[in-house]
Amino acid sequence: MDLPSVGSIIEKSSDDHIERIRRLIRQPSVSAEGRGIREMAALVGSEMEAAGCSSTEVVETKGHPIVFGRLDAGARNTLLIYMMYDTQPVEGEVWSSPPFEAALVERAPWGRIVVGRGAINTKGPMGAFFSMLHAVREAGERPPVNLLIVAEGEEELGSPHLPDFVRARADELRAADAVFYPGAAQDVKGHVKLFLGNKGIVYLELEASGASWGRGPLEFDIHSANKAWIDSPAWRLVHALASMTGTDGNTIRVEGLDAGLQPPSEDDAQLVAYLATTFDPDVIRQQNRVERFIDDLEGEALLRRFLFSTTLNIDGIFGGYMGEGTKTVLPHRATAKMDIRLVPEQTPEGVVRALRAHLERHGFSDIAVRIHDAYPWSKTSLGSPIAQAVLDAYRAAGVPHEIWPHAGGSLPMYLFTGPPLSKAAVSGGLGHGARAHAPDEYMVLDGGGGVAGLVGQELSYLSVLANFAARAGK
Amino acid sequence: MDLPSVGSIIEKSSDDHIERIRRLIRQPSVSAEGRGIREMAALVGSEMEAAGCSSTEVVETKGHPIVFGRLDAGARNTLLIYMMYDTQPVEGEVWSSPPFEAALVERAPWGRIVVGRGAINTKGPMGAFFSMLHAVREAGERPPVNLLIVAEGEEELGSPHLPDFVRARADELRAADAVFYPGAAQDVKGHVKLFLGNKGIVYLELEASGASWGRGPLEFDIHSANKAWIDSPAWRLVHALASMTGTDGNTIRVEGLDAGLQPPSEDDAQLVAYLATTFDPDVIRQQNRVERFIDDLEGEALLRRFLFSTTLNIDGIFGGYMGEGTKTVLPHRATAKMDIRLVPEQTPEGVVRALRAHLERHGFSDIAVRIHDAYPWSKTSLGSPIAQAVLDAYRAAGVPHEIWPHAGGSLPMYLFTGPPLSKAAVSGGLGHGARAHAPDEYMVLDGGGGVAGLVGQELSYLSVLANFAARAGK
Incomplete structure (x- = not known):
């Protein structure tokens, strides 16, 4: 493959590639609200086709559809x-530009950034990946590996119907040698991350009524004067x-839910010790606008807490009157939405069982527990060809990198790393964005200050594919 | 005054009188949201004029205006x-008809009821009182007492600017012999209540951020994976x-806020003992759709709890994501709206001081305390001419009645019962409605099953005025 020629097309097509990302952001696709999902699935399907997929299916599930593309190179x-x-x-968030406008904003030292819901999580990276394939095609080339592209529409809901899809298409998916999830993994200072796995998650609602x-x-809800003789579900x-x-608010008291701070495996302990030499907590402070960490932890202790502790x-949380000013009511119900992040060896079933037993034991068995999402953690070996292919790309770009045993966030990678597929699966790529799940979510387009722009990001994806082809050779 | 002739006009004008109430309900006047307040003040002013007031002022305050009418009889x-x-x-409520439609609904055994925000609290009674004055006028009569009518637009906010008005107009208001607040005080079974006072209130917000x-x-709000190393204001x-x-959720642990169950005064103890013989807890259960009272209390113990305990x-309560489905965020703030009902001898200042000291003592001094409303309790003697005038009206109507030392709800009657006015002040009247502060708020119009309709309600107001004139004679 003529890499320089693809590279020059990527550079020349930059404006088109930016517009592709903006188009994806402008089409809302909020899975929790079912907003714009069908339209988005159709748009993603047409982008896959335009990027060179020989077949594209919008696969129905019991929830939102999965868009499945095949590119035989x-x-x-x-x-x-x-x-x-x-x-x-975006509900409850205050944005400086409308979240589905995909505004282009100048921000030093990065030049243009795109601001919008999905900019980093993950319409920006998705658009960049498609654009990379476009450039390959325009150069008269074919990608260095065949691709099976699975784009789901329920990740933010805990991927409830992806398991059905994986099961139904297992024979075809098994043909893949590994799994790659394109991201933009540079932090605000340009350090790029490789995550070798993810925490699991249980997302649930507790309701007292x-x-x-x-x-x-x-x-x-009744007049609040009645509090003098009528009990309160909100207090409950x-x-x-x-x-x-x-x-x-940090020390978990639910027996069997918190295994305490889990000691990392020997491999992970080595990774954490090394990570502590490259990790910069100020990046986390800056991105999240926080001043202090839990218990004022620092260095390796902070990393261990982040990676190897369960969260609750x-x-x-909501109930009763939430509007302006005064309304004196005794609410008839109150609800909390909660998530529990699972560390290795914890199972969603075990965690839910522990939570229910806790409520029972403390006399709260009337409180409804509604499970929304639940799936386990996942792990891939640093020695796997796909992990090494990503590292090769980072090294080739000359970017300082960090290797994380797993991410604090959750992804349904267990579906690929566990049986029946049992593939290596990692995420990576140059580029930077932040404020996932938060207002003013963004991704950098021009680049600067050690952070790659869209061009470098696309080249890093191509580099991962090429490196993988070189390393995975059968 | 020719009572029978006024009575027959009230009966004949029933349709007009119902429309007056609907007109008042259809004009929204939600003080917490500032919705429709000016329009409502103008409407109330014109109703006062039409009812025979010789002068009507819309008196500006630092908040919503007070409508002040004078009727010299x-x-x-x-x-x-x-x-x-x-x-x-009405935010957060599910109504069976639009809350500002003032729908007329048939409900056995009462015939027509009007359903809408304000139906019972208190546009229904207000409209009924004005209609009674209309009928007096149409009969060519004058009311048996002169009237000073003060209609405020901030009661649901804790009457923050009524004190300024009372101070500024003290000389004129002092001319009144007593204070009457027209209500519809029959319960669902027709028992009519006389409340000799009200609890005080402090309404506040606590915010952790x-x-x-x-x-x-x-x-x-940031990505919830960060809970592993970043503290949570929602948990706080x-x-x-x-x-x-x-x-x-009932036993108050804020030192100095809960004085425990206060023993009633000797007069009140007698009233409660008598009340226990007439009080029917099923009425409370039915109106509020509850099955059990706090600690499964009954009889006099239940009444004492209701009347002589502080409530918290x-x-x-709200913070973070409150929409449908899943959103994994770590909220940057969370808020609770709370009210504290004060029993005799508690002061708003003392209660707020106790609350702040509690937060301080427990290490929560960063939690913001925003006071919205705050005023003390009030009390009027059963022997006062206005209390006896209301009782006379109840006896004349042949309705079983209950005498309550004070109501569980709060009203700014302390402004009239305390210095500089120091007047007796009570609320009362026949008629029934319920669901104040709740969806499907209603007031009965036709009547039945022991409950007076609008005609009986208006006649009871007229009866109170006449009885007062007879008893207060200087």
């Missing part, structure tokens, strides 16, 4: 490319929650 | 009529709240 090896086309909601408690108002939720952690988080 | 005595023209919000805590995200609010009550209520 006549190569020896095949990569399964995992993508998502859905995003998180008069109806299921048999105390308090059963049907509607507060006390059920408070029983689950220490007053620091309140994502949302 | 050439009588010996003057009553100050207190009213409110504002209502609670990364910004004021210096821990957790400072500016926006939960633990601050949990520290305030026992796990029952969560009116609303």
Whole structure:
């Protein structure tokens, strides 16, 4: 393959490639709200075709469809490319430009960035990957590996129907030698990350209600003067929650849910020790606008806490009157949305069982537990060809890199790393963006200050494919 | 005054009188949201004029205006009529008809009821009172007492600017012999209540935020994977709240806020003992759709709990993602709206001081406390002419009645019962409605099953005025 010629096409086509990303952002696809999902699946399908896929299917599931593309490059090896086309909601967020406008903004030292829901998670990287394939095609070339592209529309919901798809298409997917999830893995200072896995997740709702408690108002919020003789489901939720952690909000008190701080495996311990030499906590502080970490931890202790502890988080809490000013009511129900991030060896089933047993033991068995998402952690060996192919790309670009045993976030990679496929699966790529799940989500387009722009990002994807072809040779 | 002739006009004008109430309900006047307030003040002013007031002022305050009418009947005595023209919000409520449609609905055994925000609290009673004055006028009569009518637009906000008005107009208001607040005080079974006072109230917001805590995200909600190393303001609010009550959500643990169950005064103890013989808890159960009271209390113990205990209520709680489905965020702040109902001898200042000291003592001094409403309790003697005038009206109507030492709800009657006015002040009247502050708020129009309709309600107001004139004679 004539890499310089593809590279020069990528550079020349930069404006088109930016517009592709903006087009993807402008089409809302908020899976939690079912907003724009069908339109987005159609758009992703047509982008796959335009990028050179010989076949593209919009595969129906019991939820949102999966877009499945095949690109036969006549190569020896095949990569399964995992993508998502859905995003998180924007409700409750204050943006400096409309979240589906995909505004181009100048930000030093990076030049232009694109701001919008999905910019980094993950319409920016998706668009960049498609654009890379376009450039290959325009150069009269074929990609160095065959591709099976799976773009799901429910990642932000915990990928509830991806397992059905993987099971149904296992024979075809098994043909892939490994799995790659294109990202933009540079941080604000340009350090690029390789994550060798992900935490698992359970996302659930707890609801206290008069109806299921048999105390308090059963049907509607009532005048708050009644608090003097009628019980309160809102207080009940507060006390059920408070029983689950220490007053620091960090120490988990649910027996069997927190295994404490898990010691890393020998391999992981080595990775963490090395990571501690390259990791810069100021990047995390800056990106999230925080000043201090839990217990004011630093260095390796901070990393171990992040990677090897279970979390119990309140994502949302609501009940009663939430509007302006005064409304004196005794709410008939109150709800908390929570997520639990699972470290290796924890299972979603075990965690949910522990939570229910805790509620039972503390006399809160009337509190409804509704499970939304649940899947386990995943891990890939650093020695696998796809992990090494990504590292090769980082080294070739001369970018300082960090190797993480796994990410704190969750991805349904267990579907690929576990049986029946049992493939190596990693995510990576140059480029930078941030504020996933938060307002003013962005991805860098021009680049600067050690951060690659869209051109470097696309070249890094191509480099991963080429490196993988070289390393995986059968 | 020719009572029968006024009565027959009231009966004949029933349709007009119902339309007056619907007109008042159809004009939204949600004080918390500032919705429709000016329009409502103008409408109330024109209703006062039409009802025979010789002068009507829309008096500006630092908040929503007060509508002040004077009706000089050439009588010996003057009553100050207190009213409110504002209502609670409807946000978060599910209604069976639009809340500002003022739908007429048939409900056995009562015939027609009007359903809408403000139907019982208090546009229904307000409209009924104006209609009664209309009928007096049409009969060529004058009311048996002179009236000073004060209609405020901020009762649901805790009447923050009514004190300024009372101070500024003290000389004129002092001319009143007593204060009457027209209500519809029959319960679902027809028992009619006389409340000799009200609990006080403090309404406030507690907010935990990364910004004021210096821990957790400072500016926006961030990706929830960060819970592993970043503190959570939502958990902080939960633990601050949990520290305030026992796990029952009822036992107050804020030192100096709960004086425990206060023993009633000797007069009140007699009233409660008598009340226990007439009080029917099933009415409360039915109106509020509840099955059980706190601690499964019954009889006099239940009444004492209701009347002589402080309440600490969560009116609303919110933070993070509150929409459909999944959104994995670590919220940067969380808020609780709370009200505290004050029993005799508690002061708003003392209660707020106790709450702040509690937060301080438990290490939560970063939690913001925003006071919205705050005013003390009020009490009027059963022997006062206005209380006896209301009882006379109840006896004349042959309706079983209950005498309550005070109501569980709050009204700014302290402004009239305390210095500089120091007047007796009570609320009362026949008629029934319910679901104040709740969806499907209603007031009965036709009547039945022991409950008076609009005609009986208006006649009871007229009866109160006449009885007062007879008893207060100077």
